[in-house]
Amino acid sequence: MNDPSWAAFLADHAGELLLRTGQHVVLTAVSTGLAIGLGMPMGILAFRVRWIRAPIVGVVGILQTIPSLAMLVLLLALLGKIGTVPAVIALTLYALLPIVRNTLTSMEEVSSEVLEAARGIGMTHWQQLSMVRLPLALPVIIAGIRTAAVVCVGIATLSAFIGAGGLGQFINRGLALNNTRLILLGAIPAALLALLVDFAIGAAGWALDPRKKAKRQSRQDTTIRAAVICLPFVLLVGGLGAYFETRPDVVIGSKNFTEQLILGHMMAQVIEDQTDLKVERRFCLAGTMICHGALVNGEIDLYAEYTGTALKTVLGREGSADPDEVYQLVSQEYARDYDARWLTPFGMNNTYAITVRAKDAKEHGWKTISDLAPFAEELRAGFTAEFAERPDGYPGLRKAYGFEFGNAKDLDPGLMYKAIAGGEVDVIAAFATDGRIAAYNLMPLVDDRKFFPPYYAAPVVRNQILTEYPELREVLLSLGEILDDATMQQLNFAVDHEKRNPAEVVREFLLSRKLIAP
Amino acid sequence: MITLSQVSKSFDGGTTFAVRDLFLEIKDGETLVLLGSSGCGKTTTLKMINRLLEPSSGKIEVDGRDILAQNPIELRRSIGYVFQGIGLFPHMTVGQNIEIVPRLLGWPPRERRARAQDLLGLIGLSPGEYAGRLPEELSGGQQQRVGVARALAADPAYLLMDEPFGALDALTRDTLQQELLSMKKVLGKTIVFVTHDIFEALTLGDRIAVLHEGELQQVGEKEEILRVPATPFVRELFEKPAKQLAAFGGFFDE
Numbered sequence: 028m029n030d031p032s033w034a035a036f037l038a039d040h041a042g043e044l045l046l047r048t049g050q051h052v053v054l055t056a057v058s059t060g061l062a063i064g065l066g067m068p069m070g071i072l073a074f075r076v077r078w079i080r081a082p083i084v085g086v087v088g089i090l091q092t093i094p095s096l097a098m099l100v101l102l103l104a105l106l107g108k109i110g111t112v113p114a115v116i117a118l119t120l121y122a123l124l125p126i127v128r129n130t131l132t133s134m135e136e137v138s139s140e141v142l143e144a145a146r147g148i149g150m151t152h153w154q155q156l157s158m159v160r161l162p163l164a165l166p167v168i169i170a171g172i173r174t175a176a177v178v179c180v181g182i183a184t185l186s187a188f189i190g191a192g193g194l195g196q197f198i199n200r201g202l203a204l205n206n207t208r209l210i211l212l213g214a215i216p217a218a219l220l221a222l223l224v225d226f227a228i229g230a231a232g233w234a235l236d237p238r239k240k241a242k243r244q245s246r247q248d249t250t251i252r253a254a255v256i257c258l259p260f261v262l263l264v265g266g267l268g269a270y271f272e273t274r275p276d277v278v279i280g281s282k283n284f285t286e287q288l289i290l291g292h293m294m295a296q297v298i299e300d301q302t303d304l305k306v307e308r309r310f311c312l313a314g315t316m317i318c319h320g321a322l323v324n325g326e327i328d329l330y331a332e333y334t335g336t337a338l339k340t341v342l343g344r345e346g347s348a349d350p351d352e353v354y355q356l357v358s359q360e361y362a363r364d365y366d367a368r369w370l371t372p373f374g375m376n377n378t379y380a381i382t383v384r385a386k387d388a389k390e391h392g393w394k395t396i397s398d399l400a401p402f403a404e405e406l407r408a409g410f411t412a413e414f415a416e417r418p419d420g421y422p423g424l425r426k427a428y429g430f431e432f433g434n435a436k437d438l439d440p441g442l443m444y445k446a447i448a449g450g451e452v453d454v455i456a457a458f459a460t461d462g463r464i465a466a467y468n469l470m471p472l473v474d475d476r477k478f479f480p481p482y483y484a485a486p487v488v489r490n491q492i493l494t495e496y497p498e499l500r501e502v503l504l505s506l507g508e509i510l511d512d513a514t515m516q517q518l519n520f521a522v523d524h525e526k527r528n529p530a531e532v533v534r535e536f537l538l539s540r541k542l543i544a545p
Numbered sequence: 546m547i548t549l550s551q552v553s554k555s556f557d558g559g560t561t562f563a564v565r566d567l568f569l570e571i572k573d574g575e576t577l578v579l580l581g582s583s584g585c586g587k588t589t590t591l592k593m594i595n596r597l598l599e600p601s602s603g604k605i606e607v608d609g610r611d612i613l614a615q616n617p618i619e620l621r622r623s624i625g626y627v628f629q630g631i632g633l634f635p636h637m638t639v640g641q642n643i644e645i646v647p648r649l650l651g652w653p654p655r656e657r658r659a660r661a662q663d664l665l666g667l668i669g670l671s672p673g674e675y676a677g678r679l680p681e682e683l684s685g686g687q688q689q690r691v692g693v694a695r696a697l698a699a700d701p702a703y704l705l706m707d708e709p710f711g712a713l714d715a716l717t718r719d720t721l722q723q724e725l726l727s728m729k730k731v732l733g734k735t736i737v738f739v740t741h742d743i744f745e746a747l748t749l750g751d752r753i754a755v756l757h758e759g760e761l762q763q764v765g766e767k768e769e770i771l772r773v774p775a776t777p778f779v780r781e782l783f784e785k786p787a788k789q790l791a792a793f794g795g796f797f798d799e
């Protein structure tokens with residue numbers, strides 16, 4: 028493992044850390060703000076209208092019990108949109124409970140003597156609320172807001188899964204690459220931010236406390252209080268500043284596996300090298316449909332997609348074995364339906380490859396998938412969960428070849444290669460460009476019935492960004508046809524197996540091809 | 546003038562009565578004390594006068610107008626009320642507490658501030674020192690003085706006082722009673738004063754109305770009540786403290 032010092036690592040990531048922290052603060056602040064705007068009126072309503080109390084408290088409580096990831100995915104499905112909007116909605120819903128509950132409880136707990144006085148001197152209901160109950164309830168409400176904001180900071184780390192950015196982005200990337208440093212780069216600042224937010228709101232609450240505020244105060248005391256009240260706002264402005272300072276011109280997305288990260292970095296690095304555009308890497312989005320949704324909604328401007336995946340998963344069309352035909356078809360459909368453009372493919376075809384151990388192939392004389400038919404009953408297969416379900420995966424394969432394996436189990440993509448190398452399974456559906464095929468001495472079999480469609484990777488770009496920054500096109504075209512399957516295998520292997528940093532691997536590669544200046 | 550005619554109040558729909566068939570007249574400028582033990586209906590009567598409670602039946606008039614026909618908010622703002630538990634707003638300063646009714650009535654800030662200063666002077670608290678303090682920084686006696694000042698702030702013709710000195714120690718209570726007496730002379734307010742303390746009733750009341758179990762036993766000037774108790778309850782009520790005084794007489798003489 029390449030192991031630069033922590034200092035170098037931090038210096039390397041400082042810019043992005045600022046951006047992610049900014050995003051995180053903005054996410055938290057917007058959600059907490061919305062939750063205050065909704066939660067306090069809800070609390071007051073629940074307090075004033077007795078019959079509505081149980082439903083409000085109940086619903087808000089139930090929202091809190093929905094696991095955060097499930098909530099995010101649910102909102103994603105409901106809104107058909109990734110990014111900030113579903114994340115903010117989810118965070119707001121979580122932040123409601125402490126605010127509603129504290130508002131309600133604190134208003135109930137105002138002493139009856141004080142309230143009788145308020146009524147007896149002739150305050151209207153509204154005046155009793157605004158002049159007596161709310162000011163007296165304020166410290167408890169602020170405590171609720173404090174809890175809500177801290178909850179938001181925590182849950183906001185998960186919203187990176189749906190492309191909302193924030194510090195969770197580092198955590199996600201760290202998880203995808205099995206890189207502890209990246210995980211810590213997200214987790215430690217998130218924890219510090221939670222403490223800071225908690226402190227800032229607590230301090231503002233202290234300064235706002237009506238009882239303390241009214242005490243005879245020196246000028247110095249007043250100044251301190253005013254300064255302390257500003258703390259949460261300073262934090263927000265700082266976050267916004269960081270957010271806008273580093274706001275990108277171009278946002279590049281990627282799915283959450285190694286090759287996608289490599290292709291993403293490749294596009295990002297050539298753009299950064301050859302233009303002045305500021306690039307944001309919104310990598311590790313959870314799957315094809317999320318990337319596609321993000322592209323269509325303009326939350327990312329480009330990402331690398333595979334022709335076969337676009338055809339089957341996005342467009343829902345039947346396959347074709349001819350790479351050019353597929354490429355033409357998806358280009359046309361994307362131009363027409365999604366206002367997006369397919370540029371020249373990178374060159375490699377990351378199709379599924381039914382793969383066996385090289386020594387077994389030699390022993391039995393297997394060359395094609397059809398050769399497996401007589402042995403299928405005795406063979407144990409290991410597939411990724413996605414392959415096991417996709418129509419262009421195992422279900423289709425069985426139909427196309429007319430046999431099935433004696434035993435097939437779902438395996439994590441990372442484990443699959445180890446499992447076949449270790450003899451726990453005999454057949455896997457590998458990715459053709461995976462470096463581990465060569466490393467583990469495996470052999471892909473020829474798809475003699477031409478079942479798998481071609482999966483040529485190419486940059487898919489929103490037309491709008493190409494109009495806005497026409498120079499992008501030229502730069503991305505320079506990546507056309509630069510990779511073949513073997514090269515891609517090497518790059519993937521360097522990251523997957525040698526645990527090297529994808530950005531570095533890409534940089535070395537681009538330098539060696541003279542695609543970027545040293 | 547406040548008149549109550551055949552006023553009854555039941556909290557359980559007519560099974561039992563907190564106040565029953567009460568006739569009472571409070572003349573302008575007088576202090577009427579509602580006297581009775583706890584649960585006799587005296588606080589309930591007071592609260593009905595400014596519509597903190599609504600009578601179950603009967604009629605209450607203030608200055609000849611049926612209070613049920615008036616806006617309760619306006620009615621309450623026109624009547625000063627001193628609460629049993631004092632009920633100062635803990636988040637407001639002493640000054641803000643005194644200013645509250647003028648503020649509700651929409652007085653300009655300068656005017657109501659001046660009014661608060663005057664009243665602080667009247668209750669013997671220096672405005673410079675006390676206006677900015679919080680209620681919790683005052684002694685019990687000072688808090689109740691502020692409560693009285695708050696009730697007087699909008700210069701109401703009527704003042705309702707619900708056992709205002711009940712929670713104070715004997716010495717402070719005595720001081721405040723004397724202050725109220727002298728203040729009364731200056732201000733000329735009509736006061737309805739609720740207490741269970743016979744000596745307080747005798748000290749402050751121009752007339753005393755004795756209530757027992759929701760019914761009016763007797764109303765009249767104190768000499769009259771002492772001389773001719775209308776019911777056995779009234780006689781016993783006044784005899785007991787006299788006996789106690791006699792029993793302790795020896796100690797006091799020494």
